[in-house]
Amino acid sequence: MNPTVVGLRAGVRRGGIEIRQSLVNVQDLWNYFFPNLTFLVVMFFMRDATVPGTTFSLSARTLPSVLGGGLAFGALVTMMMALTIEREDGTLLRAKAIPNGMLGYLVGKVVQVSGMTLIGSVILVIPGVLLVDGVELRGPGAWLTLLWVLVLGLVACLPIGAILGSLFANPRNVGVIMLPIMGLVATSGIFYPITTFPVWLQWIGQAFPVYWLGLGTRSALLPPELAAVEIGESWRHLETFGMLAGWAVLGLVVAPIVLRRMARRESGSSVAARKEKAMQRIN
Template sequence: MNATMYAVRLGLSRGWFEFRHTLASSDQFFNVFTATGFLAVLWFQRDSPVEGMSLSLASMTLPSMLGMMVAFGGLVGPAGALSMNREDGTLLRAKAIPNGMTGYLVGRVVQTSLDALFSLTVVMLPGALLIGGLSGVGFDEFLYLLLVLVVGMLATLPWGAVAGSLAKSPQGAMGFTMLPMMAIISISGIFYPISAMPGWLQGVAQVFPVYWLGLGTRSAMLPDAAVVMEIGGSWRSLEMFGVLGVWAVVGFLLAPTILRRMARRESGADMEQRRHAALQRGVG
């Protein structure tokens, strides 16, 4: 086994171990708390019909939520973890080991993906039982849904790594990701059909992956009749995979270069300075 494959193997083990560790941490408590909030939204929407259709608003919202959660986890999760690992010295130690950065990045991808899967399960299973109306989702639709979610993760995860590399602190990483993401979600048709929004907002939303992820999950889980609520009355599957693919390709082209530059600049003095600043924030 060559050095790179060995690093990948260690990264897979590291990602699994870190995910198991988070199951007993406050991170998963936050995920469960957030999922409870999403389920509460579905509960209040369950009796609100979509105009001209037999579906409830909750039936439209649940698939969109799944896409939103993948985009949110792919961007915010890696950004926060990467910035924290810069502060606690994890990245500096990885840099000092041959192929250590490769193992670190593989581990981060594995943990992020497993975290996303856990969060999706917590929302999807009770959500489907709560609202009904998704009985038409068979094996083929499930595979298509899985494909959409995987492509969506690939489209957002490298940008989370970029944000974490550029941020000076975990708080800065949240500022880079959390606030812009909330603004994008609000215009992406996640909680209300995007076709009811002004045309210029529809155009802005279609630039970002969140809208396309929501569109893809809706196309996998909703009946064909629901397509009338979409822009142009079409699921636009080719455009959806195209836009997500562009975000993924550009992200994976940029992220390694930015990560390498960030790793080269890492030093013990910088880590100690960030640690001191974190202690000061804690005291303050």
């Protein structure tokens, strides 16, 4: 059998096993439920607020935005953290020592992070639709839009998370990049219409996939008339596809290069040195 196919199959199996393990791990279950339940509570208390210039509930407008923004945040941060932690504990080095092990490892991470992110999205959306009026999938076109936005959004964000994860050898240094990511989510129109922000901030938000994921999920789950509060008073499906596809292509080109260089630098001595530093911090 082709070694590449073997690596791909091993990666898919590994990702599936890690997803199942996350469903019985207390910390992972907390990560699934706590952030999403927090968002639901916030949106419940926002139910009487309205989108500026309309009578539509701001809470209903926020739910699909949080779905898209949460998907982007989860893909970026979970992938980044997984690579950083498993680089430090030697998992990456062990994968490197197996024929096509890096391929299997990366495929496994993609399957795992995608699955965990989608599970979190389901936990948010199902009770959210029941609690918030005005959010629904209106026909096959809306289902298709939601599908391609979510899939393309994951493909756009996962390689970026992998690139960011390769930059840090120490998981404790990841906090350096967390604040900019949270700031990006806040300025991407996820919690409040981006048209209320200064123009320069709107341009920054539109440069990254978080905004386009939020816009795409809103276009699938909200009434057509809500496009009036968006930039250009349109859902801009063509631009959404183009920006997410552009980020996906860029990430898929750059990420393998960065990850190969990171893997070449990994050795038993470097892993041992990181473990020794970690033990010194604990002591």
